[in-house]
Amino acid sequence: MDVLSRESALLAGIAVFTLYLLHSVRARRKGGLPPGPPGIPILGNLLQLNPLRPHPTYLKWAQKYGPIFSIKLGMQRVIVLNTAEVADELLVTRSKLYSSRPDLHVASDLVSDGQRMVLMANNRELKIARRTLQGILSPGPSKKMRNMQDLESRVLLHDLVAHGDSSLTETFTEGPHGEVPERHWFSVFRRYTTTIVMSLSYGQRMNRFLDNPDLHKVYEAMSVFMHASEPGNYLADVFPILRRLPDMLAPWRKEGRRMHEWEMGLWGKLLDECSSDIAKGIARTGFVSDYLRARAEAGLGDLPGNGATEDGVGWMRDKFLAYTAASVLEAGSDSSSTVMFSFILFMLTNPAALQRAREEMDRVIGPDRMPGWEDEDRLPWLVACIKETLRVRPPFISGLPHVAEEDDVYKGYFIHKGSMVIGNVHGIHMDPARYPNPSVFDPERFYNADSGLQWNSGPDSQNRANYVFGWGRRFCIGKHLAEASVFIVLARLVWGVDFYAPADSRTGMPILPDVKDEASWTDGLVSAPKIFSVGFRPRSEKHAEVIRRSYVDVQAEWEALGQPVDMQ
Numbered sequence: 001m002d003v004l005s006r007e008s009a010l011l012a013g014i015a016v017f018t019l020y021l022l023h024s025v026r027a028r029r030k031g032g033l034p035p036g037p038p039g040i041p042i043l044g045n046l047l048q049l050n051p052l053r054p055h056p057t058y059l060k061w062a063q064k065y066g067p068i069f070s071i072k073l074g075m076q077r078v079i080v081l082n083t084a085e086v087a088d089e090l091l092v093t094r095s096k097l098y099s100s101r102p103d104l105h106v107a108s109d110l111v112s113d114g115q116r117m118v119l120m121a122n123n124r125e126l127k128i129a130r131r132t133l134q135g136i137l138s139p140g141p142s143k144k145m146r147n148m149q150d151l152e153s154r155v156l157l158h159d160l161v162a163h164g165d166s167s168l169t170e171t172f173t174e175g176p177h178g179e180v181p182e183r184h185w186f187s188v189f190r191r192y193t194t195t196i197v198m199s200l201s202y203g204q205r206m207n208r209f210l211d212n213p214d215l216h217k218v219y220e221a222m223s224v225f226m227h228a229s230e231p232g233n234y235l236a237d238v239f240p241i242l243r244r245l246p247d248m249l250a251p252w253r254k255e256g257r258r259m260h261e262w263e264m265g266l267w268g269k270l271l272d273e274c275s276s277d278i279a280k281g282i283a284r285t286g287f288v289s290d291y292l293r294a295r296a297e298a299g300l301g302d303l304p305g306n307g308a309t310e311d312g313v314g315w316m317r318d319k320f321l322a323y324t325a326a327s328v329l330e331a332g333s334d335s336s337s338t339v340m341f342s343f344i345l346f347m348l349t350n351p352a353a354l355q356r357a358r359e360e361m362d363r364v365i366g367p368d369r370m371p372g373w374e375d376e377d378r379l380p381w382l383v384a385c386i387k388e389t390l391r392v393r394p395p396f397i398s399g400l401p402h403v404a405e406e407d408d409v410y411k412g413y414f415i416h417k418g419s420m421v422i423g424n425v426h427g428i429h430m431d432p433a434r435y436p437n438p439s440v441f442d443p444e445r446f447y448n449a450d451s452g453l454q455w456n457s458g459p460d461s462q463n464r465a466n467y468v469f470g471w472g473r474r475f476c477i478g479k480h481l482a483e484a485s486v487f488i489v490l491a492r493l494v495w496g497v498d499f500y501a502p503a504d505s506r507t508g509m510p511i512l513p514d515v516k517d518e519a520s521w522t523d524g525l526v527s528a529p530k531i532f533s534v535g536f537r538p539r540s541e542k543h544a545e546v547i548r549r550s551y552v553d554v555q556a557e558w559e560a561l562g563q564p565v566d567m568q
C-alpha cells in the first residue's frame with residue numbers, strides 16, 4: 001500500500017468510527033426504530049445482503065419483521081416499507097416529508113454536476129424540471145406522441161421479422177456490465193424505446209439499430225451513471241467528511257469529473273446541435289427546441305450554466321435543460337424495453353397464456369389490420385398478461401430510494417431525518433394478502449372481461465394493480481407514455497409475430513432462462529432479463545403482408561414528416 005492509500009485508509013477509518021459513535025448515541029437516545037435484523041458495528045447489515053440485488057433479502061426480512069423494517073448499511077439508516085398500506089401512508093400521504101433522494105456525491109455532484117433530476121433533492125430545481133416535463137408527459141399532452149408510437153411500432157414489427165432467426169443461429173455474449181450486443185434482438189426493442197424519447201425531446205428519430213453509435217451511447221451513459229450510483233462504490237458517498245480531502249487524496253473526484261465531461265459529450269452535444277439548428281432557422285420539433293424558442297421569446301436566448309433563473313418563472317439554464325432531456329432519454333429507454341423483454345419471457349414460459357392472448361387477438365382484431373389503442377378495452381386478457389408481467393418482475397424491482405427530510409414517527413416507530421426510505425416493490429408485489437399465490441405467474445388475477453379497462457398503476461393510491469411507477473411527488477412522470485408504448489408494441493407483437501425459443505435437440509423442449517433463478521436477471525437499479533435467444537416470423541402470410549405494406553407506408557410518412565427513412 002503506498003503512502004497516499006495508507007493515509008486515505010487511516011482517515012476513512014477515523015471518520016467511520018466517529019460517525020458510527022455519533023449515530024449509535026443518537027439512535028439510542030431516540031429509540032423506537034422499526035424492527036430489523038441485527039447487524040455488526042460499523043458495517044451494520046452491509047454484509048447480509050447484495051446491494052446490487054437486495055430484493056430477495058428484503059423479501060425474506062419482510063416476511064420475518066412485517067410491514068416495516070429497519071437496517072443499517074454502513075452509516076446509512078434504511079427503512080424498508082413492505083405493504084401497500086405503509087408505503088402509501090409514508091410516500092404518498094406524507095409525501096411532503098419523504099420526497100428527497102440519497103446524497104450520492106459522486107453520481108450526483110460530480111458525474112451529473114447536480115443537474116440530474118432523478119437524483120435531485122426535493123428542491124426548487126426538481127419542481128421546475130417536473131413542471132416542465134408535465135407539460136409534455138401528463139395524460140393529454142403525452143397522447144401527441146401516439147403518432148410516433150404508431151409509426152415506430154410498425155417499424156419494430158418489420159425489424160423483428162427481418163431479424164428472423166438471427167438470434168438463434170448466432171452466438172451472443174453480454175458485455176461485462178450487461179451490455180447488449182448490437183445484433184441481438186434486444187436491440188430492435190431498444191431502438192424503439194429510445195427513438196420515442198429522442199423524438200419527444202429533440203424531434204429526431206433513430207432510424208437504425210445497427211451501426212448507431214448514438215443509440216449505444218445513451219445506454220452507455222446509463223450504465224456509467226448507474227455504476228456511479230451503486231451503493232458502496234465510493235467511500236465519499238458514505239462518509240461526507242471525506243469530500244473535504246484535497247484532490248490528491250480523493251481519486252473519485254477526478255474520475256467523477258471525467259465521467260461528467262464524457263456525458264456532456266453526449267447530452268451537451270444534443271443541446272448544442274438543437275440550439276445551432278434553431279439559430280440557422282432549421283425547423284426542429286421536440287420539447288427542447290420548443291423550450292429554447294420560448295426562452296428566447298422571453299428575452300433569454302443565451303442562458304449558459306447550471307440551475308434555473310431566480311425569477312418567478314425559473315427558466316432552466318443550458319446544462320440543466322440538457323440534463324432534463326437526458327433524464328427523459330435515460331428513464332424512458334431501458335425501463336420500457338425491460339418490460340417488453342420480460343413479457344416475451346413470461347409468455348414463452350407460459351404457453352397457455354400466450355395461446356389465449358393470440359386467440360383473443362384473432363377473435364377481436366383478425367389478420368387484416370393491426371390493433372390500436374382504441375382496441376384496448378376489448379383485449380382484457382392481453383392487458384392482464386402485461387399487468388402480471390409488471391407485478392412479477394417490475395423493472396425497478398427494489399424501488400428507487402426516497403429520503404426522509406425530517407424526523408417522523410409512524411405507529412410509534414421513529415424514522416430519523418436522512419433515513420433512506422424504500423418502497424419495497426417486490427415485497428409488495430409478493431404480498432399474499434394482496435396477491436394470493438404471489439410467486440405464480442397468473443394473469444387471471446387481473447382479468448376482468450366485463451369492466452372497462454384501467455391500468456391502475458397510480459399515482460392515486462387506491463386499488464393499484466402494481467407499484468412499478470413509484471410514489472408521491474417522485475412518481476414516474478413518464479407513466480402515460482410508457483404504458484402507451486408497452487401496450488401498442490406488445491399488442492402488435494402478439495397480433496402479428498410468432499416468437500419462439502430454440503428447441504433442445506434431445507428433448508424438443510424450448511430452451512429458456514429459468515425465470516425463478518435470479519441469475520437469469522441483471523443486477524443493479526433496473527433488473528432486466530439477461531439476453532436470451534428468440535426467433536421471430538409472421539404469424540401467417542396475411543399478417544406478413546400487413547406488416548410489409550405498413551412498413552412501406554411508414555417510409556412515405558417519414559418523408560412527409562421530414563424524418564430520415566429506416567435503414568438496416
Ligand code: HEM
Nearest residue numbers: 118331332335336396400468469470471474476477478482
Ligand atoms: C415501464 C416503464 C417505466 C417504469 C417502470 C418507470 C418507473 C419509474 C420509477 C419507479 C421512478 C421513481 C419513482 C419514485 O421514486 O417513487 C421513475 C422516475 C422517473 N421516470 Fe419513469 N418509468 C418508466 C418509464 C418512463 C418514461 C417513458 C419516462 C419519460 C418519458 C420516464 C421518466 C421518469 C423520470 C424523469 C423520473 C424521475 C422523477 C423524479 O425523480 O422526480 N419514465 N420511473
